[in-house]
Amino acid sequence: MSTVKTEKRIDFDTLSKNIFVISIPIVFIIFTFINPNFASWYNVKNIISSICPVLILSAGLTFVLLLGGIDLSTGALCSATCVLTGLHIAQYGNKFILLMLALGVVAGLANGFLVTILKMPSFIATLCTQSIWSCVALVCSDGSSATIPQQDRGVIAWTNVEFLGLPVLFWYTVVVFALLIFFEKKTATGKAIFAMGSNAEAARMSGVNVVAVQMTAFLLCGVASAATGVYYALTIKGSVPSIGDNLGLMGIASVAVGGTSLAGGNGSVVRTLFGCAMIVMIRQGMNVIGTDAFWQDIIYGLIVVLALVFNSDRSLTNRIVK
Amino acid sequence: MENNVIFRVSGVGKVYGNNRVLENIGMEFHKSEIIGLIGENGAGKSTLLKIICGATGQSEGALEFAGKPYEPKSIIQANQNGVGMVFQEQSMVGNLSVAQNIYLGREKLFRKYGVINWNAMNARAKEALVRIGVNNINPKTKIRELNFASRQMVEIAKVFDAVAKEDGSPSLVLLDEPTTVLTDAEIDKLFRQMRRMAEAGNAVVFISHRLDEVIEISDRIYVMKDGRNSGMLLKKDVSEAILYERMVGRTTTGEYYQTQNQTKVKEEVVFECRNLSKFGMFKDYSFKLHKGEVLGFAGVEGSGKEDVCALICGDDDADSGEMYLEGEKVRFPSPHAALKKGIISVPKERRDEGMVEALSIYDNMIMSNYEKVKVHGIISKKKIRNDANEWLKMMGIKARRIDDKMNELSGGNAQKVVFVRAIYADPKILILNHPTRGVDVGAKEEIYSIIRDITQSGVSVILIGDTLDECIGLSSRLIVMKDGLVSAEFDCPPDSKPSQVDVVKKMM
Numbered sequence: 005m006s007t008v009k010t011e012k013r014i015d016f017d018t019l020s021k022n023i024f025v026i027s028i029p030i031v032f033i034i035f036t037f038i039n040p041n042f043a044s045w046y047n048v049k050n051i052i053s054s055i056c057p058v059l060i061l062s063a064g065l066t067f068v069l070l071l072g073g074i075d076l077s078t079g080a081l082c083s084a085t086c087v088l089t090g091l092h093i094a095q096y097g098n099k100f101i102l103l104m105l106a107l108g109v110v111a112g113l114a115n116g117f118l119v120t121i122l123k124m125p126s127f128i129a130t131l132c133t134q135s136i137w138s139c140v141a142l143v144c145s146d147g148s149s150a151t152i153p154q155q156d157r158g159v160i161a162w163t164n165v166e167f168l169g170l171p172v173l174f175w176y177t178v179v180v181f182a183l184l185i186f187f188e189k190k191t192a193t194g195k196a197i198f199a200m201g202s203n204a205e206a207a208r209m210s211g212v213n214v215v216a217v218q219m220t221a222f223l224l225c226g227v228a229s230a231a232t233g234v235y236y237a238l239t240i241k242g243s244v245p246s247i248g249d250n251l252g253l254m255g256i257a258s259v260a261v262g263g264t265s266l267a268g269g270n271g272s273v274v275r276t277l278f279g280c281a282m283i284v285m286i287r288q289g290m291n292v293i294g295t296d297a298f299w300q301d302i303i304y305g306l307i308v309v310l311a312l313v314f315n316s317d318r319s320l321t322n323r324i325v326k
Numbered sequence: 327m328e329n330n331v332i333f334r335v336s337g338v339g340k341v342y343g344n345n346r347v348l349e350n351i352g353m354e355f356h357k358s359e360i361i362g363l364i365g366e367n368g369a370g371k372s373t374l375l376k377i378i379c380g381a382t383g384q385s386e387g388a389l390e391f392a393g394k395p396y397e398p399k400s401i402i403q404a405n406q407n408g409v410g411m412v413f414q415e416q417s418m419v420g421n422l423s424v425a426q427n428i429y430l431g432r433e434k435l436f437r438k439y440g441v442i443n444w445n446a447m448n449a450r451a452k453e454a455l456v457r458i459g460v461n462n463i464n465p466k467t468k469i470r471e472l473n474f475a476s477r478q479m480v481e482i483a484k485v486f487d488a489v490a491k492e493d494g495s496p497s498l499v500l501l502d503e504p505t506t507v508l509t510d511a512e513i514d515k516l517f518r519q520m521r522r523m524a525e526a527g528n529a530v531v532f533i534s535h536r537l538d539e540v541i542e543i544s545d546r547i548y549v550m551k552d553g554r555n556s557g558m559l560l561k562k563d564v565s566e567a568i569l570y571e572r573m574v575g576r577t578t579t580g581e582y583y584q585t586q587n588q589t590k591v592k593e594e595v596v597f598e599c600r601n602l603s604k605f606g607m608f609k610d611y612s613f614k615l616h617k618g619e620v621l622g623f624a625g626v627e628g629s630g631k632e633d634v635c636a637l638i639c640g641d642d643d644a645d646s647g648e649m650y651l652e653g654e655k656v657r658f659p660s661p662h663a664a665l666k667k668g669i670i671s672v673p674k675e676r677r678d679e680g681m682v683e684a685l686s687i688y689d690n691m692i693m694s695n696y697e698k699v700k701v702h703g704i705i706s707k708k709k710i711r712n713d714a715n716e717w718l719k720m721m722g723i724k725a726r727r728i729d730d731k732m733n734e735l736s737g738g739n740a741q742k743v744v745f746v747r748a749i750y751a752d753p754k755i756l757i758l759n760h761p762t763r764g765v766d767v768g769a770k771e772e773i774y775s776i777i778r779d780i781t782q783s784g785v786s787v788i789l790i791g792d793t794l795d796e797c798i799g800l801s802s803r804l805i806v807m808k809d810g811l812v813s814a815e816f817d818c819p820p821d822s823k824p825s826q827v828d829v830v831k832k833m834m
Contacts, residue, residue, distance in 0.1 A: 190704045192696030199693050203682040209641065209673050210693040210747060211665030269684055 028282055035289035042292050051281075051288050052170065056177040057235040059280045061251060062258035063184045064228020066276045067221040069259050070201045072268025073119060073126035075222065078229040079252030080137035081111050083245055085233025087145040090243025094156035104234050105227055111137065112226020116219040134252070141245040151242035163238045173235060180231065184224070184273050193220050201268030253308070258283050261311040283307075330356045332496050332529050333378075333396075333409075338387030340373050340553075343737070345764060347373050348553045351387070355529040357496055360520055362544030363533045366573055366794060366830065370553040371533055375500055379411035380404030392495065402431065408497035410489035412482050412504055420470035425451035427469055428484040454487040455480070458519045474507040482516070486523065496527045503534055506628065517543050535626045535834055537566050549573055574794070574826035582771070583799030585820035587778035589618045591802050596786045597669075597755055599638075602647035607633040608810035611647070615755065620777065620787045622801030622818070624794060626833050630810040631790055632674070632759065638788065639671035639757050640664030651754070665694060668754035672744055672761055674790075676737070680744045683733040687725055688714035690732055690743050694751045717746045722772065738769025745776055749785075756785055760792045774800065794830065798823050806832040 035042040061078055068075045085104045093100045111133065118129035152160070165172045188194040196217045199207040208214045229248075236247050256266075262279025264271025286307060290300045333355040340348040348370045355361055365371045376382045378389065380398030389396040391407060398404035401411070418427050425448045429435065436447045451465035460479050469477060482504065489497040501520070505513050520530050520543060534540050540547060541564050549557045549572040557572045580586075597615040602608070608630030615621050623631040636642040638649070640658030649656050651667055658664040661671070673679035681690050691714050692699050699710045714728040721742045725735055732740055741761070748756055758777070762770045777800060781787055791797025798804060804816040806829060814832035816824045 189707075192700070192705065195689070195692070195696060195705060199682050199685060199689065202684040203678070205679050206673075206682050207693065209639075209661050209671065209679045211661050211670060211751070212693065213660070213662040215660075269682075 025278070028278065028285070031282065031285055031289065035285075035293060038293045042289060047288070047292060049170070051285055052174060053239070054288060055280055055284045056174055057232045057239075058251070058254055058258060058284055059277060060177055060180055060228050060235065061232040062255040062276050062280050063181055063273050064225040064231075065255045066184075066259050066264055066271065066273050067188075067197055068126070068225045069256070069264055069266055070197050070268055070271055071218060071221050072201050072204075072266075073218070073221070074130065074256070074266075075115060075126065075225045076130040076252055077111070077115060077134040077137055078225060078232075078255050079248030079250070080134040080141065081108065081226065081229040082233040082236070082248035082251055083141035084137045084144070084248075085230045086237045086240075086247045087141045087233075087243040087245050089234045089237035090150060090152060090240070091144065093237065094152055094159055097159050098162075101234050104230050108227035108230025109223055110226070111230065112223035113219065115226065116222035119222065120215045120218045138245075138248075141248075145243055145245040147245060149242060149244045149246075151240075157241060160238055160241065173238065177235075180228075181273070181277065184228075187224070188273050193217055197221060198269055202270070254283060257308040257311065260308065263314075266312070279311075332357050332392055333498050334390040335374075335378070336388055336390070338374070338377065338384045338389065340370075340377065340382075341385045342764075345766070346553060348377075348384075351550075351555050353548055353555065353558075355498060355531065357527050357529060358524050359545050360524050360530045360532060360543055362540040362547035363531055363550070364535075364537065364540055364547065364569060364573060365550035365556075369550040369573070371550055372502070373553075374550070375411060375502060375531075375533070378404075378498075379409060379500055391498070405485075405488040408489050408491055408495070409500075410485035410497070411500040411502065412478075412485050413502055418469045418477055418481060421468055423448075423466050423468055424455075424463055424472075424480050425465035427480060428454055428465075428487060430484075432488070450487075451483075454483045458483050458486055459515055459522070475509060475512045478504060478507055479512075479516075482519070496529065498529045498531070499523065500531045501533065504532075505534055505536065505539060513539070537569055537834055541566070541569075570827045570830055574830055580799065580820055580823070582774075583796070584774050584778050585799065585823075587775075587782065588620070588800075588802060588820045589781045590819075591619050591817075592617050596652060597638075598650040599634075600648045600650070602634065602637060602644050602649070604630075604633060604637065604642070604645050606810075608807070611807075611812060613805055613812075615786050615788065617786055618781050618784050619802040620781055620789050620800050622789045622791060622797040622804040623807065624791070624797050624804055624829055624833060625807035625813075629807040629833070631807050634807075635671065635757050635759055635788060635790060638664070638755070639669055641671075665751060665753075668752070669757065670694060670748045670751050670753045670755075671757035671759060672741075672748050674759040674763060676741060676744060676763065681732050681740060681747075684731060686729050686731055687718070687723070687735070687743055688728040691717060691728075691746050691750060694747050698750065713750075717750065721746055721776070736766070736769075738765040738772075741765050741769065741773065742776075745773065749776070749780060753785060755788065756780065757788045759790050761789070762792045762796065794826055798826065798829060804829065808833055 041047060061082060065075055065078055085107060089100060089104055115130055115133055118124045119126045163171070163173055167175055193216070196207060196212045199212060200214060200217055204214065233248065237243060258280040259271070259276050260266055260279065261282050262271065262275035264275050287304065290303065331354045335351055335353040338348060338351040339346070351374060363371055377384045380401045380403055391409065396407060398407060398409070404410065419430065422430070428451045429447055433442055436443045448465045455463055455465065458479065460483065463472070463476055463480065469480065472480070485499060489499060491497060504516060508516060520532065523530050532540065532543055545561055547559045547564055547569070548555060549559070549569060551573055559568065594617040595614045596617050600612050602611040611634055623634065625631045633642065637644050640661040640663050643659065656667060664670065677683060682693070688710050692710055696705065699705055699713065701709055711728065718725065718728055723739050723742045725739060732743065735743065762773055765773065777787060789797060789800055791800065798818060801818045804818050804824065805812055806814040806816070816829065818824060
């Protein structure tokens with residue numbers, strides 16, 4: 005009797021967790037049906053390029069969400085690094101990118117410090133840092149966008165290179181993504197994130213270094229956000245202080261649509277790839293079929309709500325680390 | 327005599343899964359009577375009280391209050407019926423006032439047109455306090471500004487008020503260890519109040535670990551052991567010696583605890599504590615742990631034994647005192663730090679602290695052992711699977727696959743996985759906090775042989791037994807704690823274990 009019940013529950017869970025596998029082709033077909041141009045190579049390439057930066061950000065964010073925490077500062081940090089890179093890369097050269105990644109490390113560690121050492125709820129802590137980083141973006145850019153002057157673009161000419169028909173930054177994204185998967189599956193910290201996300205107290209009593217694990221998750225999230233900012237600066241070839249405004253929610257949505265539990269402990273970086281593809285495809289698709297911009301946001305919001313309903317906590321991972 | 331009975335328990339039993347905690351309990355509480363209820367930890371007192379006060383239902387048997395069947399669905403319903411309990415852990419809300427706490431959940435009484443009349447509430451709270459002899463507490467004071475003893479009095483006033491009925495018909499009040507935080511003068515006051523309650527026609531049930539108190543206040547005493555009612559004694563027949571005799575549970579043979587494999591206490595000291603103190607928990611605690619021995623900690627709940635263990639496994643920090651591991655001074659700010667030095671615990675609350683239910687068996691096994699499953703610095707899935715499968719076989723864990731989630735396992739099998747996690751870490755010291763809690767008989771025996779095996783291989787074990795019998799049966803030495811101090815030490819060689827009565831005497 006009890007076995008039957010167990011099987012049933014797993015089936016339902018599997019269905020709701022894997023719904024994106026069916027829904028991605030369905031959404032693709034629907035958009036193609038409405039506008040055949042959606043399936044053109046030009047548009048597909050466009051979608052892939054749009055996925056890349058969002059993917060880097062949300063893959064990093066996945067680890068914080070797996071812990072049951074949240075990071076609201078990702079978008080703002082992305083804006084700040086985008087502005088700084090756009091303004092200064094011409095002057096300092098490509099090593100400036102490393103400086104930006106280092107800034108990501110600092111920002112991530114700051115979030116981690118607030119949450120683990122000062123025991124602030126991650127929601128509040130990152131809401132504060134979000135506000136700080138958006139101000140950094142606005143102050144540095146004087147609130148307006150700027151492009152890198154044509155004559156200074158020599159430094160970043162390498163970003164125009166294509167390999168197998170796709171831009172070099174796409175391949176960088178693949179490498180970053182692979183490294184994050186490696187971190188998730190093959191390192192002790194990656195494994196410990198799942199244990200902590202499901203039952204923080206048991207993980208702690210088992211001798212998991214909970215402070216280090218949380219710090220690492222926030223650190224990765226910070227670096228990923230910074231990398232996303234740099235990515236945008238390089239592709240837009242300029243600085244846009246509002247670039248990350250919607251990106252924070254988009255990142256969280258990507259992770260959730262992928263089926264990673266926002267309560268922690270369940271999910272993966274690979275799932276985030278699918279979630280991300282879904283979200284970006286819907287955005288892009290609505291552009292292609294010419295949906296009104298205001299309606300786009302309404303539909304987009306509904307999709308996120310729907311994803312969270314599907315993703316709501318039916319499993320045992322109901323202990324939330326804040 | 328018959329119409330004097332206001333509350334009757336007949337044939338009540340309680341079963342959790344495969345675990346029977348209460349069996350065929352029969353009791354009668356009379357009008358104007360103070361009844362003592364005693365028994366060792368795990369004898370079933372708390373379960374019985376929970377059933378009576380409506381916090382949980384019984385599996386079998388019936389309750390009767392004032393001649394009518396009594397089936398409360400909740401504590402509030404029980405209160406309305408006239409049965410109330412003062413819980414051992416205080417359940418006051420710190421930043422509400424005394425009056426607000428007394429009428430928490432019953433604010434309706436003072437509500438008119440949706441607005442609460444605070445003056446009326448304060449006045450009635452004052453009356454409730456005065457009724458139990460407390461004149462010096464202002465009902466407007468915030469609870470957190472009161473000391474523990476005063477909070478306890480407020481809690482008692484709350485329960486007395488909640489069960490009092492308009493028509494003055496008798497009610498039943500249960501007090502679960504109300505005296506632990508009170509001074510002698512306050513205890514006197516409480517006892518006077520209890521007598522006054524009884525004289526007014528109510529019945530009062532008093533639970534305490536302090537036998538002298540129980541004997542002093544009670545008219546009759548019920549003794550429980552191993553989930554059964556082991557006797558009812560009238561005040562005139564009672565002495566502490568008789569109560570000890572009745573309280574201790576069955577003593578099992580040495581064979582059950584596999585004492586033939588018990589290690590001899592060696593000279594080599596692995597771990598030593600000197601004068602450990604933690605305010606409010608224990609004081610000047612010193613002991614030596616020898617290589618390969620099982621050192622048992624015995625004591626009633628709140629005696630400090632669990633707090634000492636929390637300290638050794640890094641869950642908590644001491645106020646003062648020193649710990650030495652193999653002669654080296656150590657301090658553990660976290661369980662992680664303790665694990666690095668070779669100390670790990672099997673916690674008491676398996677589901678909350680011991681394992682991650684939503685993860686697989688192998689994920690749980692490696693939780694303390696990430697370094698062990700690395701090949702060339704990388705976690706190897708193959709090594710994890712091989713090791714986990716080996717452990718599964720070696721420990722005889724009944725599961726289909728190592729991928730099974732922990733919540734699909736029975737208590738005994740889950741506990742064995744927790745043991746694997748701890749033993750896999752090659753600890754020098756293993757702390758076992760209620761290692762057989764919620765585990766069936768077969769798995770218990772297997773866990774005992776695991777404990778014998780690891781101690782023979784040189785691991786030292788600190789044990790808090792699930793029952794006193796288990797603690798004596800498994801231990802090579804036994805330290806008894808009482809009120810945060812060491813009250814006795816026993817050697818427990820296989821052929822001459824101390825009797826439970828001797829140990830209980832030092833516990834209470």
